[in-house]
Amino acid sequence: MKRLLPAIAVNGLLVIAAILALAPLLWMVSVSFMRPGEADSFPPPLLPHAPSLAAYRELFARQGIGRNFANSLFLASVATALSLTFNVMAGYAFAKLRFAGRDRVFQLLLGALVIPGQVAMIPLFLMLKTLGLVNNFGGVLVPAAAGVFGIFLVRQYALSIPDELLEAARVDGASELRIFRSIVLPVLGPIMVTLATFTFLATWNDFMWPLIVLSDDRLYTLPIALASLSREHVQDAELMMAGAVVTVAPVLLLFVVLQRFYIRGLLAGSVKG
Template sequence: MRRGGISVNVALWAIALFAVAPLAWMVSVSLMNPGEASSFPPPLLPHHATFANFVTLFASTDMARYLVNSFVLGTLATILSLTFNVAAGYAFAKLRFRGRDRLFRLLLTALVIPAQVAMIPLFLICKMLGVINSFAGVLIPSIASVFGIFLVRQYALSIPDEMIEAARIDGASEVRIFRSIVLPTLKPILATLATFSFLGAWSDFLWPLIILNDSRKYTLPVALANLSREHVQDVELMMAGSVVTLVPVLLLFLVLQRYYIAGLMAGSVKG
């Protein structure tokens, strides 16, 4: 058993190093001098680490604006996702209404439809609403998702019906029950859903590219794609931009890691 455990640990460490190596090299290249990463063989570490690429990135581009755009959109998308997905997931789990199960099964069928298929009708809807080239248009797909509703519903099923019924007998309103009983119980899955929502909004490239045509409203992924066409040879500068894009979501994951893992583990057991 001990040899088997050692083998498993060695294999897991090898997989972890394989996954982390590109990220570590990205950070290393971002600290290199211009042109250093293009030498052969490419160096693993900078000869003289410098933050000049980050200075150039923020001084010569509107990277600060793009960073703020992505942060605002990611935060708003997370708030909207939590508000609507949690309410809908709880309703499908604990509230009784006509056609509830049929409607939920119909929603589940949308999981097999690629998101790209819905972009044309979604774009036409945004055009009719007059939200093209606006942050509101970017946020519309984040309002609710079938996956988010499913995730919350499966976790909410573990809430004892007796607890909710007792609160109703005591005269508590549905809003009071949702706020005082349901939300505290759903804390682990809320952190999981918040992480998914923020990461999805932060790293989304295709939809902001379609809906936005004003460069001042670009998010970080779109801005980096445009920047790469102008500075295709500036590998170090592009890596600095990638680090700027990666660090906020990495910090978010580290902060919410305990709740995130707890939500996944609880979902695997209770779902």
């Protein structure tokens, strides 16, 4: 019994912490199904008296949130595809290919990780403006195509690939492209899922950069649309919560579905090299 007490205490604290963490999310979902004005009563109700989809109908019919949802889905999907393409190739190259200055270049990239992203926003914006990529989706996608963290993540995982396996494939006459496609990519599967999850979540939830580079409200993503909604309907709690549910639900579902691969990729990559 004495051995069970510490385990019961720890698990009890974890359950309490989980309830505290989930309570705001659960109440958000509950309020989104309330009728207009119901959440403003005192004390605030925990559950809707008569569940209604009025807030969601208002959100999609009048506020045009469906277009913002499509914008976010498009940007997050394309950014994830671009990130996988460039980061995986670069990470593998830094891990297994020999070229002049490889280690020095990688050290410079790692040094860039300590620089706050906000510092680079002004020069990046000016560069994109020169290229004519301001106020279009290209301005959001180009910076997301490759990142130091993604390269580092893939590189650390790719170090686990045996050099002997790659050399044997080269001796057999396989080209570097064939080696990358047939040997490297299957091995990098878990870390690619992890990187894809990171990128999709980061792009979907990003607020600051799309707000800077996009000025046309037809191009707004969900976080920007939700912020605009809060300014216009700050008193409409049900509508605001419905917008928050629409924003949070897809990424939460994605994480739940992919969490097994996500955690496996993180744990495997943390012990490589």
